[in-house]
Amino acid sequence: MTTTPDLMPGVEPTPLALLLLGRGTDPDSERGVDCPGDLPAASDPTLVERARTAKEALGDRVFVLGHHYQRDEVIQFADVTGDSFRLAQQAAARPEAEFIVFCGVHFMAESADILTGPDQAVLLPDLAAGCSMADMATFDQVEDCWEALTAAGVADVTVPVSYMNSSAAIKGFTGRHGGTICTSSNAERALEWAFTRGTKVLFMPDQHLGRNTAVRELGLSLDDCVVYDPRKPMGGLTPQQLQDATMILWKGHCSVHGRFTVDAVRDVRERVPGVNVLVHPECSYDVVGAADLVGSTEFIIRTLEAAEPGSAWAIGTELNLVRRLANEHPDKTVVFLEKTVCFCSTMNRIDLPHLVWTLESLVEGTVPNRIEVEPETARWARAALDQMLALP
Numbered sequence: 001m002t003t004t005p006d007l008m009p010g011v012e013p014t015p016l017a018l019l020l021l022g023r024g025t026d027p028d029s030e031r032g033v034d035c036p037g038d039l040p041a042a043s044d045p046t047l048v049e050r051a052r053t054a055k056e057a058l059g060d061r062v063f064v065l066g067h068h069y070q071r072d073e074v075i076q077f078a079d080v081t082g083d084s085f086r087l088a089q090q091a092a093a094r095p096e097a098e099f100i101v102f103c104g105v106h107f108m109a110e111s112a113d114i115l116t117g118p119d120q121a122v123l124l125p126d127l128a129a130g131c132s133m134a135d136m137a138t139f140d141q142v143e144d145c146w147e148a149l150t151a152a153g154v155a156d157v158t159v160p161v162s163y164m165n166s167s168a169a170i171k172g173f174t175g176r177h178g179g180t181i182c183t184s185s186n187a188e189r190a191l192e193w194a195f196t197r198g199t200k201v202l203f204m205p206d207q208h209l210g211r212n213t214a215v216r217e218l219g220l221s222l223d224d225c226v227v228y229d230p231r232k233p234m235g236g237l238t239p240q241q242l243q244d245a246t247m248i249l250w251k252g253h254c255s256v257h258g259r260f261t262v263d264a265v266r267d268v269r270e271r272v273p274g275v276n277v278l279v280h281p282e283c284s285y286d287v288v289g290a291a292d293l294v295g296s297t298e299f300i301i302r303t304l305e306a307a308e309p310g311s312a313w314a315i316g317t318e319l320n321l322v323r324r325l326a327n328e329h330p331d332k333t334v335v336f337l338e339k340t341v342c343f344c345s346t347m348n349r350i351d352l353p354h355l356v357w358t359l360e361s362l363v364e365g366t367v368p369n370r371i372e373v374e375p376e377t378a379r380w381a382r383a384a385l386d387q388m389l390a391l392p
């Protein structure tokens, strides 16, 4: 994992802090928060030209990945765009690229490092670009949870299934305990596979994706699910509750998708006649139930591409992507589902000054903000990722 030197003076380390100041470190977090760069000013009018020049100078030595939730100013320099897993796969398919610049968040860069060769360096333009959801499950908390499951006598029949949006340490835990990683596209297949291996699933860290998939896709009931709260002893659950549960959902959520509400769905239906409400499965169970369609970012993009001209869509996912979809489909009405939800603040940390600084540093011969996963963690995380690729 990234090694970073000092704690931010005066700031208590907490797994939930966003630590947006870009200075110091948080050892309890899935990412560092130190960005040592001497960044160009955001107002510099030559930034686009500087990024282009540096990228051209690097040629095939650099490969720039852009997550769907990134700003347009960054996406314009991406060699490929996609969700986190597609981007990691794309990185692995470019062994000739010495440098992989990952315009996304920390756990994604970790996954790219795990899947790429040892001679390739994966760089995150701003180390403060973490993911609050991934931070909601730390390694120690997950170890404590496993002890609670062991004490309740159910660890042997429990299969961990971890969402891609988790730290390398959690992916490593998952691989060590015979589980699998999943994405929002293959969560149903991952759960079906897990239930051929055990009678219970520990789903981390997004309770909503776990619940939506188990209940809506697999037909389990809400009563089959319990929520394990890592801040409470035994997760706030009794041994009996753990024994009775089929799905043990980690108490984590996305701080963007978790904010969409059923009221917003009702409101947009009143405002936009005939609107189709399309949301991501990281939204709450109630919001997903109120929507017309649910699916991953790739599903959302494909659905808009296939939609009839003149149709109307309210989208419940990150705002950068929704804005881009609205621009790409001027023949359709595309609106953002919620009035009060804003961008993913950590995704948005990757801006043009950070990208320019990263590319120009490479041109000058320094490799900034390299993300490296410790080999033993990487080995087990890779096992969990490979298991996902082998899902039937």
Ligand code: SF4
Residues within 6 Å of the ligand: 069, 105, 130, 131, 132, 133, 134, 165, 254, 255, 256, 257, 318, 344, 345, 346, 347
């Ligand atoms: S949108 Fe949510 S899950 Fe994605 S990086 Fe931001 S906080 Fe994490």
